[in-house]
Amino acid sequence: MENTRLKIAVQKSGRLAERSLDLLSKCGITLERSKDQLLCRAQNFPLDVLLVRDDDIPAFVATDVCQLGIVGENVLFETQEFEAQENSENGNFSKLETLVKFGFGQCRLSLAVPNEINYEGLQFFNGKTIATSYKGLLAQYLQSQNINAKIVTMRGAVEIAPKTHLADAICDLVSTGNTLTSNGLKEVETILNSQAVLIKNLNMPDNLNSICVRLVTRMNAVLKARNSRYIVLHAPINALDKIKAVLPGSKAPTIIPLKGCNEQVAVHAVSEEEVFWNTMEDLKDKGASSILVLPIEKMMD
Ligand code: PRP
Ligand code: ZN
Numbered sequence: 001m002e003n004t005r006l007k008i009a010v011q012k013s014g015r016l017a018e019r020s021l022d023l024l025s026k027c028g029i030t031l032e033r034s035k036d037q038l039l040c041r042a043q044n045f046p047l048d049v050l051l052v053r054d055d056d057i058p059a060f061v062a063t064d065v066c067q068l069g070i071v072g073e074n075v076l077f078e079t080q081e082f083e084a085q086e087n088s089e090n091g092n093f094s095k096l097e098t099l100v101k102f103g104f105g106q107c108r109l110s111l112a113v114p115n116e117i118n119y120e121g122l123q124f125f126n127g128k129t130i131a132t133s134y135k136g137l138l139a140q141y142l143q144s145q146n147i148n149a150k151i152v153t154m155r156g157a158v159e160i161a162p163k164t165h166l167a168d169a170i171c172d173l174v175s176t177g178n179t180l181t182s183n184g185l186k187e188v189e190t191i192l193n194s195q196a197v198l199i200k201n202l203n204m205p206d207n208l209n210s211i212c213v214r215l216v217t218r219m220n221a222v223l224k225a226r227n228s229r230y231i232v233l234h235a236p237i238n239a240l241d242k243i244k245a246v247l248p249g250s251k252a253p254t255i256i257p258l259k260g261c262n263e264q265v266a267v268h269a270v271s272e273e274e275v276f277w278n279t280m281e282d283l284k285d286k287g288a289s290s291i292l293v294l295p296i297e298k299m300m301d
Contacts, residue, residue, distance in 0.1 A: 003205075003208065004046060004207060004208075005046045005047065005048050005211075006046060006047050006048070006067055006068065006208050006211045006212060006215065007047075007048045007049075007066040007067055007068070008024075008047060008048070008049055008050070008067070008068040008069060008070065008215075009050045009052050009057045009060040009061060009065070009066040009068070009069040009070070009071075010024075010049055010050070010051055010052075010057075010069070010070050011051075011052070011053070011054040011057070011070070011071070012051040012053065014054055015072075015105055015107075015175070016054060016070065016071070016072060016104070016105045016196050017051075019102075019104045019196065020070040020196070021049075023070070023102065023219065023222060024042075024047075024049065026222045027045075027218040027219055027222055028218065029042045029044065029045045030042060030043045030044050031049060037051070038052070039051075045211075045215075046211050047211070047215065050065070050066055054071055054075050055075055055079075057069040057075065057076075057199075058071060058075065058076050058079040058080070058093060058096060058199065059079065061096060061199050061200070061201050062092035062093050062095065062096055063092060064201060064203070066201075067200065067201050067204050067208055067212065068099075068198060068199065068200050068201075068212065068215075069198070069199045070102070070196055070197070070199075071196065071197065071199060072105050072107070072194050072195070072196055072197075073098075073192070073194040073195060073196075073197055074107065074109055074134070074137075074173060074192060074194040076096070076098075076197065077136075077137060077192065077194075078134050078136050078137050079093060079136075080094065080096070080136075081136030081137050081139075081140055082135060082136030083136075084136070085136055085139065085140075095201060095202045095203060096199045096200070096201065096202070097199065097200050097201075097202050098197045098198070098199055098200075099197075099198045099199070099200050099212075099216055100197065100198040100216060100219050100220065100223070101195060101196075101197050102195060102196040102197060102198070102219075102223065103196075103223065104195065104196050105194070105195055105196035106175070106193075106194065106195045107173045107174060107175040107194050107195075108173070108174050108190045108191075108193050108194060109134055109137060109171065109172070109173055109174075109191045109192040109194065110171070110172070110173075110174045110188075110189060110191060111125070111130070111169060111170070111171050111187070111188050111189040111191065112159075112169060112170050112171075112172065112180050112185040112186060112187045112188060113162075113169045113185065113186060113188055114169075114184055114185060114186075115184050115185065115186050117186075119186075119188045122145055122147055122189065123147075124169075124188075125142070125147045125149045125169065126147055126148055126149065127149065128149050128167075128168040128169055129149065129150045129151075129152055129166075129167040129168050129169075130150070130151055130152070130167055130168070130169045130170065131151075131153075131154050131161035131162075131166055131167035131169075131170045131171075132152070132154065132158060132170060132171035133153065133154060133155060133156070133158055133172070134171055134172070134191075135151050135153050137171075137191060137192060138151055138171045138191065139151060141191045152166060152167050154166075158170045158171075158172045159172060159179050159180065159183040159185060160183060162183075162184075162185065163184070170185065171191065173194075174187055198216070198219065200212065217300070221298055221299055221300045222298070224272070224299045225296040225298050225299040227272060227273065227274070228270055228271060228272045228273075228296045228299060229271045229273075229274070229293050229294065229295065229296065230268070230269075230270055230271075230292075230293075230294040230295075230296050231247065231253075231268070231269045231270075231275060231291070231292070231294075232266065232267070232290075232291070232292040232294070233266070233267050233283060233288040233289065233290060233291040233292070234258065234264050234265070234267070234288065234289045234290045235264065235265055235266075235267050235287060235288050235289075236263055236264055236287045237262075237264065237265055238263075239286055239287035239288075240255070240265065240267075242286045242287070243267065243283060243287065243288050244267075246279065246283055246286060247267075247271065247283070248271045248273050248274075248279055253267050253268060253269035254267070254268040254269070255267055256268065267288075270296070270299075275293045280293070
């Protein structure tokens with residue numbers, strides 16, 4: 001029987017889990033979900049959601065278990081790099097395409113050393129031992145920088161490696177930096193900047209691809225709305241040009257007459273960027289009043 005439902009792999013628990021499910025929900029997708037369930041069925045969209053460990057997501061998508069996945073670029077690039085180094089036939093992993101960059105789950109993969117080290121540059125790592133869960137990316141980076149270091153692979157708790165003398169330094173994800181600080185480590189080099197992305201297997205059958213296009217259109221609409229604001233204000237007609245000039249990111253605001261008032265009009269505009277307090281103060285200085293800045297829930301061109 002032909003498969004008529006799209007499958008997407010999403011992190012079960014961790015940094016991306018909640019944001020990923022929240023995004024699907026903002027796309028109007030209602031999931032039937034009970035605790036500890038691995039596969040959730042959407043009731044109002046031909047989509048099944050597989051809840052898994054983030055590190056397994058590229059493999060699920062590469063091997064056609066799922067057609068899509070929401071994953072951090074750190075995990076995606078590490079899997080691709082690792083597979084390329086370890087297996088000469090890494091055909092499956094190179095078939096993954098990034099469709100959408102979500103802008104959440106931002107972090108970086110960095111090298112960190114104990115605070116007491118007087119770090120003067122990359123040469124420090126020559127002849128040293130570095131603990132990491134990102135062997136592929138680290139090996140590639142060290143090679144590109146002509147550094148000869150030993151890599152110790154650890155699954156978790158990488159940050160305790162220097163204290164226990166397993167390694168001289170670590171290469172790990174940094175988000176707030178709290179983990180490094182509380183383990184007496186300092187970040188010295190950034191290898192990669194990462195965010196959550198939507199990945200797709202390039203061999204998608206046509207019927208599933210059209211569901212995928214619908215989903216991606218909704219995702220882009222949610223992302224666009226997330227960054228946009230609806231601005232409403234009253235403007236004296238003689239100050240309209242000056243006010244329009246400071247309205248952030250809006251090309252053609254709508255001008256509406258105010259009944260019984262000849263000197264003022266209402267201005268409605270969509271701004272595709274954040275509206276800061278100083279912009280509002282600027283608008284007020286130019287003569288605007290009754291200024292409202294509203295969030296936008298959905299937006300489609
Ligand atoms: C990363 C990393 C650190 C922590 C750093 O783990 O391994 O433990 O986040 O974050 P901080 O700078 O805000 O303290 P993550 O939560 O991504 O889990 P995973 O790597 O096991 O998936
Ligand atoms: Zn993980």
